[in-house]
Amino acid sequence: MAENSPTKREPHITIRKGSPEDAEAFVNLISLAYTPLFHALYGIKTGDPLKNLFCMKKNYLSFEHSLFAEVDGEIAGVIMGLDWRTRQQERMRTGLLKFRYFGGPFWLKVPYLLVNPYVPGIIGEGEYYFGHLVVYPQFRGMGLGKKLIAKEEDIARKRGAQRMVADVKVINEVMIKLVKKMGYTVSEDAKEMVIGRNRFHFYRITKDLRN
Numbered sequence: 001m002a003e004n005s006p007t008k009r010e011p012h013i014t015i016r017k018g019s020p021e022d023a024e025a026f027v028n029l030i031s032l033a034y035t036p037l038f039h040a041l042y043g044i045k046t047g048d049p050l051k052n053l054f055c056m057k058k059n060y061l062s063f064e065h066s067l068f069a070e071v072d073g074e075i076a077g078v079i080m081g082l083d084w085r086t087r088q089q090e091r092m093r094t095g096l097l098k099f100r101y102f103g104g105p106f107w108l109k110v111p112y113l114l115v116n117p118y119v120p121g122i123i124g125e126g127e128y129y130f131g132h133l134v135v136y137p138q139f140r141g142m143g144l145g146k147k148l149i150a151k152e153e154d155i156a157r158k159r160g161a162q163r164m165v166a167d168v169k170v171i172n173e174v175m176i177k178l179v180k181k182m183g184y185t186v187s188e189d190a191k192e193m194v195i196g197r198n199r200f201h202f203y204r205i206t207k208d209l210r211n
Contacts, residue, residue, distance in 0.1 A: 018066030043105025077135035118191040120167035128156035
């Protein structure tokens with residue numbers, strides 16, 4: 001008589017707010033997807049400065065703006081987001097902190113940011129921006145990206161935002177497919193950001209939260 005096979009247990013998934021203790025995990029996750037861009041903007045040594053910014057309040061890269069996905073208590077992914085009011089309030093402090101922690105390499109890149117026809121992360125009144133969505137490879141395929149974006153949408157609605165916006169790398173086909181399923185519109189034309197010899201291409205994605 002054959003024994004019954006044991007029932008496979010469903011993993012326990014939670015989405016929680018970030019804290020300063022998540023700094024190491026944040027840098028590790030970001031390095032999986034954003035290393036070339038961060039190196040172009042801030043120089044080769046970005047790990048410690050990113051940790052410093054993450055642990056401090058009231059800047060774009062603060063833990064205050066992060067959400068983490070956990071699977072059975074283990075960190076599996078991250079996303080960051082903030083509304084237009086917060087971005088305006090923290091603009092000056094974020095710039096000063098970047099100058100402080102990234103130093104010379106960032107100073108040298110500022111002229112490129114000032115003259116670029118397109119810089120990711122720009123948002124207008126009534127908008128909520130999300131980015132830095134990364135999931136560890138071993139946890140992909142579990143719907144974590146969708147859960148993280150959906151949670152950001154909930155936060156955006158509570159803060160009175162009318163529209164979700166983000167910039168997605170043109171080569172990130174998985175992300176593009178995901179957001180389309182979630183009702184986002186993907187711009188038809190790719191936008192280019194040039195930093196020295198580096199060129200990065202993005203699609204702007206949007207979703208109306210009033211529908």
